[in-house]
Structure formats: C-alpha cells, structure tokens
Amino acid sequence: MIGAAPGGAPILVVGSVAYDTVRTPHGEARERLGGSASHFSAAAALFAPVRLVAVVGEDFAEEDLATLRERGVDLAGLERRPGRTFRWAGAYGEDPNEARTLRTELNVFADFDPRLPEPWRHTPVVFLANIDPDLQRRVLEQVERPKLVAADTMDFWIRAKARALERALQGVDVLLINEGEIRQLTGTRHLLDAARAAQALGPRTVVVKRGEYGALVASGEDVFALPAFPVPRVVDPTGAGDAFAGGFLGYLARQIARDAALDLRCAAVAGTVVASFQVEDFSLDRLRRLTWEELRERLEAYRRLTSWESLEELA
C-alpha cells in the first residue's frame, strides 16, 4: 500500500463497481473486485482524496469495501441496494487491446441513479466514468462549479445514445476515450482529425488511449504523443484505461490543490505509468500493493525509455 499522504484536490468519481471474472493467457480471476470506478479510484487515490459514487448489491463483500477504504477512498456515496452487484465476465487472447465480453449482468446497476451526498456537491474535480451519458449529465447537474470535469465513454453509448452523449460532452473539459471509440464517435479514422472533431463537441482536451501503443493528448491547439511503458508481463489488461484516467486526473488534482498551471503532459505520463502497474495483476491487486517508491522508480524508468537529446548537428 502507498505510503505518502495524497496532496491533491478531492476527486469525485461516478461509475461502476463490479465483480469481474476475467480469463487471460496468464490465468483466470473469478468474481474479483472490478468496475471502472474501482480501478479509477485505486489509481487516483495515489494522488488525491477520492469520493466514490456507485451502487453495489447485498452480496458485496466487506473485504472489498475495506480494500477501497484502505486506499483512502471515501465510500459515503456508495449505495448498497437489494439484489446482486454488477457482474462482468470477459476474456483476452494474445492481444491485450482486445477484450471479448462473455457476459454482462447489470443487476443493481440497472437502476443506478447516482445521488451525491450534500457535502460532495462542491468537489473540485469530477470523473464521469463510462456510464449512461444521461446519468453522466445528471451527476454534473448536482455538482456546483467544478474546476475540472473529465469523462470516459464506450462503443455501446456511442451507438445507442449518441445524442445524449453529445449533450453530456458539452459539460466536459477532458474526454478520455479509446482509439477505436473516438473513431466511432467522430466517424474519422485519422487520429488527430478525430481528436479535433471530438474537441468540437465540447471538451477542450481529448485524451486518446491506445492501450499498448500509448496515448495522444490534444488540448486546444497543443498535441502530445507518448508511448506506453512496456511491462514484462501483461497479466490482465482490464482497468488499464480507468487506471490511466486515475493517474492523469490524480496528478492534475495535485496541481489544482496548489493552484498551479495544469501540466497535461506530465499528467499523461503519470496516467501511463500508473496504468502500466494496473495490468501487472488481476483486479486491484497491483495498485493495492503499489508503493510510492515503485511509482517513482518507474517514472524514472519511463523517462529513460522516452528521453532523447536534441539533434544538435542538424539544428
């Protein structure tokens, strides 16, 4: 578990808390803590206090509450309802960028109607994880003048609720989205054009997550590209995108707490490095035991991986 106290501005996250069953070439994990909001929380809590709004069923285990709580995640917004917790089952082949969904049981998540505890209405940083865009908008309506709103989405909502998604995006500062999904959202294959088209829908900043190929950040006119950190073994890619979002927003939350200018590039590096830990084990297992020392070491390794000197003799 992490040693340092997080120094960032509070982050509110709304999304799914689930029990996942995942099969990968490295093994299988059955009925383990998962869901976009869980993965995001475990990552963001490295950097800032996290407030989780989600719903679980009666079957949700005390030890899983403890896992989140120990990471410093505030569970005052975690509703427990009659019925079973959301379940997802999926499998990965050799390509970690491609998940095959085997089963989805919405269970209590089907009627999720996120309500913020009153004191949370003033949370400065908001992450709308991948849920129904109408819910994303309803959450935003409950937050008063947040400093930074980020959102994720997925192919299902792009297909099924395009209009609602476009409405939701109007209130979003940062859209984090997969490479395949931004192409689907914008109908544009060229990634920079797609990012520009997505910016035109509202978000000033668009972060394209490319899995093992890294990420691209378009913000205003600025563009930043960075490779992924190649870990020796991708045990389970599930949650990598949410962990990226957690590291990214967590880093920005620290800058917001200090009233510093937002450095989106360093935030993307933080997201990249945190995501590289996420995929090293199933469920939240790797982020749970991650130390600041390991995080710092890998940031340094990432700098070595990506740094180069000026090409002086050509300048």
Add this chain to the structure above:
Amino acid sequence: MIGAAPGGAPILVVGSVAYDTVRTPHGEARERLGGSASHFSAAAALFAPVRLVAVVGEDFAEEDLATLRERGVDLAGLERRPGRTFRWAGAYGEDPNEARTLRTELNVFADFDPRLPEPWRHTPVVFLANIDPDLQRRVLEQVERPKLVAADTMDFWIRAKARALERALQGVDVLLINEGEIRQLTGTRHLLDAARAAQALGPRTVVVKRGEYGALVASGEDVFALPAFPVPRVVDPTGAGDAFAGGFLGYLARQIARDAALDLRCAAVAGTVVASFQVEDFSLDRLRRLTWEELRERLEAYRRLTSWESLEELA
C-alpha cells in the same frame, strides 16, 4: 530538393528498385518509381552519400535515374538488364498499417545477383533492404569490415527461408523490422521479449517499426520507445519503413563520419521524422522536394509533440 551537402559516411544499400502501382483512399499512382532501395536512398541521401546496388530492366526511365542522381545517389552499382523492371501493385484501405498486395512481377529482379563495384567494398555503412536473405549474406561477403551493417526483412522470407535468414542475421548489427514480422520471426507476441529474442539471433540492436504507432529500439540492455509524427494526411504509406531506415542510418552515418558515439535514440527520431514526410505523397515525390528547412522545422515540431518536464513534485 535538399540544400545542404550531406556530411555522413558513405552508405551502401542493396534492395529493390521498382515500378509501383498504388491505390490509397487519397488517390492512385501508376507505374511510379518505388522499391525498398529507392525509398531508402531518397531518405538516407539527406544525410550521407548513398551507393545503390540494384537491378532494373530496359524499360527503366531516364528521368527516374535522374531523380535518384539528383538526390546524390551514386548509381554505379545499378545494373540494367534485358527485360522489365520489378513491379508491385498494392492497395491500402483506411488502415495505413495494412497493405494489400494485388500483384508482384519480379521480372529482372528474379535473377538479381548483387555485385559491388570494386571501390565500394570498403563502404563503412551497409543497409541490406528486404531481399532474399541468401543475397543479403552474399552482399555482406563482398564488403570488407564495415562499421555498421543494418538489415530489414519481411514475412515472406521469415516463412520461406528461416534458416537462411538466421544465418544472414549473424552478420547484422541492426535489424529493422515490422511489429507483425518480429512476432512472426520470434514466435513471441510481447514486443520487448520479441526484441530480446531477435537480439539473440545476432543483431545487437533491434528496431521495431510500428507504423502509425511509432517505433521501439532495443540495443544491448537499453530500450527506447517513441511515437510516430501524426501527419495531417497519409497519402501513401508505401516506403515509410524504408524511409525510416534511411533517416535512421543516415543520421548514424553522420556520427560515424565524425567518429562520434552512435546516438541510436536521435537516429530513431530522425528516421521517424523522415518517414513522416515519406507518407505525405506518392512514390518519392515528397522526399524529392524536401528541404533542410522543412526537416529542421518538423524535428522541432516532433520535439514539441513528445517533450515533457520532470514530474518534480512526485520525485
């Protein structure tokens, strides 16, 4: 055309000179100058004198000779034989990483038996473009103590002549290879593991070309990852890998000329930037009219695209 005189050590390239017919979403080019050695030469000649060993048929046009000559490519090793020049026809869909071969006519290339002009036997830098690995080895046998030998290969040779390829690789310092092909060569999906496995075949340095996803350089223990430069329009991806190799080796040839330590990272940046120009037009059209001013500007743009400050508050 480029302005500055190239200051690098001479580079010998052996490969194909062809007439390509290419269809992409941006148009079609019929019977235009192509082939791995042509693309490589046009790129490498930006940085160093290039010596081309290849074969063409009686139909090869004087203006195409002129194109290469004007770029400073020495054609003393370009054999002209009875028959037609090698032809390739291919098409790209929306994914620039995937070429579909429509037709291959080896023609005079079928009996290509590369012979180096006597004075070229002492060329310090050698690039064995994607040809039969037995020919690659026969070329190497004709060069005396080169300082740097690089080679490319492709799926066809990996399948058809695996043994010969492994023998050829024993004399190679730098293997440049596509992502899909290194997986095929090594039977390993994980890219770092694949690079390590390829290094074990001989080359101290392995450069994995990932198309629009950039490149990975493994050299000894060191690893460097870099993203591609996202150009506004990929008109024709043909030759991007060869142009990368040309920029990469051209940059190293300049360092060899100055007896400087080889900076593989900057060389990979040079390759990346040169390849980004290559894809902006058909045939050699973009590299032909490329100026040093444009090259310098894009190197600066690439630095802006990829640079980030230390994450100080986490260190």
